[in-house]
Amino acid sequence: MDEKSEQIGIVQIDQALILAEAAGLDLVEVSPMAKPPVCRIMNFGKYQFEQSKRKAAQKKKQRLIHLKEIKFRPATDVGDYQVKLRKIIAFLERGDKVKVSLRFRGREMQHRELGLDLLNRVKCDLGSIIIEQEPKLEGRQMTMVFMKGKVENYKTKSERE
Template sequence: MRISRKKRPEKPQIRFKYNEGIRTPRLKIVDDEGNFLGEMDTRDALRMAEEQGKDLIEIVPKGDLHIAKITDYGRFRYQKEKEIKRQKAQQKKIEVKGIRLSSRIGRHDIDLRIRQALKFLEDGDKVKVELMLKGREKGHPDIGREVLNNFVKETGDKTPIKIEQPVSRQGWKFFVIIAPGQNNFQNNQEKAEEQKEDVQGL
């Protein structure tokens, strides 16, 4: 019996020549802070990097003289991978996911739907929550509106959200669209950490 395995996400491919892998005989050199140190022979730059316990990385392999940076290769690679992941996240296509409720939905099913909504929101997608009134329920349309409002409130208590489309009615169907909100405190904390880690300049 064949067992299917979930494909792991591919790690960003980072390719920079560094240390003895650099073939250019002469380089423009910048330090860890992005300060220009001047032009020098590659072997002299390698010696300088070694004395500082760092690596020499060719970061701009273009022009008459390529540009290289004296820094820690592991940290440099980590920062580049993080930049690529951030760019991919920004390019992600936002989808509208659907969740259906009923006016008689039980507590267990409500909790399950909320967890589904949280997962969709965490992935950056919008969520359209629908509820269709049936039979005698049509005589009490306020029930549908109440169930959706409670669902939105409980979801918002667990994660920041914004309401893209308030509870609306189409015939006997009610729906609401919610989207990921912005937790300013968390975002500011993340930005502060990123600024500490980011290598300045080139």
């Protein structure tokens, strides 16, 4: 093939090199496994540049999803809870996943239901959001993972009543 993508036909390699040199371009083997092998006369440097630009554009369009972690305690106060909830919503709106972890200390392990209630409260306050991982106890830590779905405006405790 020549630089205008027109087929020249079956040509000896030395003659193809002469044609490429006369045009001031490169002879590039496009399909080596074909019988006979297919070569093309083109500006190889320009071709590589376009390929790198195409890859860069695709990479730019990609969005990496990060896993953010917010830590709670069973005795987290209302003010701290609201701040952490706003942070969770901000992370979800940015498109990140959020891992909510609840750490138990000492005798708090005997009252795991308080931790489960707190995680369920977070789930209710977030509204209709995708739960990737239900509450799971791992040692002294209970975790739950949320993904962005549909974040409704959260309501404080006083607004719910």
